[in-house]
Amino acid sequence: MKAGDNFSRVFVVDEPVYSGFIQTFHDTxxxxxxxxxxxxMGFKSKVMHGNILNGFISYFIGECLxxxxxxxxxxEISYSNPVYIGDQLNFSxxxxxxxxxxxxxxxxxxxxxxxxxxVAFGKIxxxxx
Numbered sequence: 712m713k714a715g716d717n718f719s720r721v722f723v724v725d726e727p728v729y730s731g732f733i734q735t736f737h738d739t740x741x742x743x744x745x746x747x748x749x750x751x752m753g754f755k756s757k758v759m760h761g762n763i764l765n766g767f768i769s770y771f772i773g774e775c776l777x778x779x780x781x782x783x784x785x786x787e788i789s790y791s792n793p794v795y796i797g798d799q800l801n802f803s804x805x806x807x808x809x810x811x812x813x814x815x816x817x818x819x820x821x822x823x824x825x826x827x828x829x830v831a832f833g834k835i836x837x838x839x840x
Contacts (some may be wrong), residue, residue: 712778712816716806720775722767722822724759724798734761759794764822765829767802771820772837780840784815786834792824799825804835814839 733739741748741756749757765788772783794800804820816839820831 712776713808714806717774718771718784718804720771720802722800724763724794724796724800726796728763728766728784729759729796732760732766736760736762742781743780743826749803749809754793756795759796759798761788761790761794763829764788764794764800767800767822768820768835771802771804772835778839781816781837782840783835785836786833787808787835788831790831792828794822794824794830798830800830807834 733744734755740762742748742752742754743760745758746756749755751795763833765786768788769783772781773779782785800822801824802820802822804818806815806816810816816837818835819833820835824830
């Protein structure tokens with residue numbers, strides 16, 4: 712991997728992803744589980760858990776990069792817009808720096824809906840062994 716390398720992937724926040732997250736982590740906050748409550752808070756329906764996106768990032772790092780000898784050192788995520796069940800998300804990532812002396816690579820990424828609306832962005836620092 713080298714600076715400037717780009718990667719992309721499409722993820723869908725479907726019912727199995729949503730219900731699997733709730734079954735695993737037991738986060739049943741009404742913002743995420745009750746359409747009426749979410750609408751009362753100004754959203755169009757229940758909002759998907761932001762940490763579902765972290766799961767997609769984990770998949771990207773572990774399964775989509777050309778090297779498998781990687782691990783996440785740090786990860787930042789900022790949320791711009793809500794994600795709803797059924798949303799298709801375009802994930803794009805760019806290698807911004809490679810620090811060969813310490814085997815560390817920096818990556819910037821973003822998630823956008825198919826209409827171009829950015830929903831999240833951030834940085835990841837990975838180590839290589």
